Amino acid sequence: MYTEQGDPCKVLKLINSDIQSPQEGEVLVSMMAAPINPADINMIQGVYPVRPPLPAVAGNEGVGKVIAIGSGVQRLKTGDWVVPGHSGWGTWRTRALASESELIRVPSDVSMATLATMAVTTCTAFRMLKDFASLKEGDVVMQNGGNSGVGKALIQLAKHSGLQTVNVVRDRPDLDQLVTDLKSLGATHVISDAFLRSRDMKEFMKGLPAPKLACNCVGGKATADLLKYLADQGTMVTYGGMSKQPLFIPAGPLIFKDVNLRGFWMTKWNSIRSQEERQAMWDELCDLTRKGVLEAPKHRLVPLQNFEEAISKSMDSFTNEKQILSMGD
Ligand SMILES: NC(=O)c1ccc[n+]([C@@H]2O[C@H](COP(=O)([O-])OP(=O)(O)OC[C@H]3O[C@@H](n4cnc5c(N)ncnc54)[C@H](OP(=O)(O)O)[C@@H]3O)[C@@H](O)[C@H]2O)c1
Structure with a gap:
């Protein structure tokens, strides 16, 4: 999380906090993997048009698994893999409570790294x-x-x-x-x-x-x-x-x-297009991945607790690999 904008290596802190059970319309997501993209860095620095209210969890894209659902949840079920449907959601974390409408369901037979890098990239x-x-x-x-x-x-x-x-x-x-x-x-x-x-x-x-x-x-x-x-x-x-x-x-x-x-x-495209159009794009891209058309960018999986090292590597030139935070179990 960050409580003020600035140099990501200085303002980001690993926080332990309790998380409640999902309430009506909510699901509990266990995040699996989330990349570090230039936009994530810019957002933490405060030089990106999306500025989530502080304190904020960093990270814009990533993939997680639904591990509990609240009452009235209709589209998602426990075990579904999901990605956030909008920017500034905060993907660099192990657990998140989210309303069902914020999430897009994705298939679980596509590689985790591919799904984690699909929304933005x-x-x-x-x-x-x-x-x-x-x-x-x-x-x-x-x-x-x-x-x-x-x-x-x-x-x-x-x-x-x-x-x-x-x-x-x-x-x-x-x-x-x-x-x-x-x-x-x-x-x-x-x-x-x-x-x-x-x-x-x-x-x-x-x-x-x-x-x-x-x-x-x-x-x-x-x-x-x-x-x-x-x-x-x-x-x-x-x-x-x-x-x-x-x-x-x-x-x-x-x-x-x-x-x-x-x-x-x-971000703008997602904000003005319907849930159906976004889902159709995801379905098409997941299908292309299954057919072997798309593979994840060359990457390095880094445990979340080593986020500082991954962030600093993500800002290096000529690395030719994505840093993907891996949340473990
Ligand atoms: N508009 C959108 O919706 C949208 C969506 C996704 C991404 N983006 C933007 O697209 C860009 C790429 O994003 P990404 O996630 O694909 O990034 P990435 O995988 O981290 O790659 C960054 C790229 O930028 C190059 N680069 C870095 N510094 C440079 C410089 N000073 N001059 C020229 N090239 C430089 C790197 O080349 P080297 O290997 O030579 O360092 C690398 O090719 C970013 O600006 C990002 O914000 C925009």
Whole structure:
């Protein structure tokens, strides 16, 4: 929990508190696993649009199991696996009392790590591919942050739809290994940001149809790099700002290509869509997971009591793995 916003390593404390039995319409959830995402860190720092009332339990996505139900609960039963249906729910804990309506039931035959990372990471990639461009087999989608959790989900979903992906990642000493990892997920092309800005890039892109969709989670100059190659009337969706820099938008692509600049926030989508629509998305994604289309991002399971180490690792650059808090029994 945190009682004030600030540096997560300083303000987060592990608290033991009693929890009541579920009352009417409530269920008791035993959390199993919850990842540490950039948005969780931003929320604790107080620089995210969602600011739960304090004191607050941190964590936005994760999966748990219903272990007791109160009277009048109709949709859920003991043993069901569930995920929270909205942001700021507080997933980094062992037990939670929740009203039935706050939770989405998920199947228990899908891996825990996949489910734990689906609400924020996979759903975002899924919506961006579905809602912003009319894409057909062979079309190209370009993205930066290609090795982010969202980026990896997008690679797999795009591959499944017969789309080609051009994935930009930051240059690093073990770039070859990262390229191999992303290609094994289904990436068509993986390029470093250094290559993107090199003279060879133009020639490379000539061999591909111009991307109809670009997904941007970096911001700053990286935005202009994507816009340069976007198709006429193509769409760039900004969903993150990892560089903490304002978007750099040259006039050329707007004037000469009439590109569309859009933004996406999964939290907003969830807040305006019906329970049925959200459940349908989850059913489709769980089905794709069962079919082997989607796998969890490379991750490290860390016991909840070691949260400080996991948080600090999650803020390191070039780690290429999600830190997932594991709640044990
Ligand atoms: N709008 C939404 O609804 C929504 C939903 C989910 C996520 N997001 C946002 O999407 C972004 C990715 O989230 P995630 O959970 O997928 O993250 P993640 O798995 O933790 O990955 C973070 C990514 O950001 C890159 N990165 C970190 N610092 C950077 C910098 N200064 N410049 C360029 N790249 C940098 C990392 O690359 P390296 O390996 O090179 O460090 C990595 O690819 C975050 O900004 C997050 O807030 C938004």
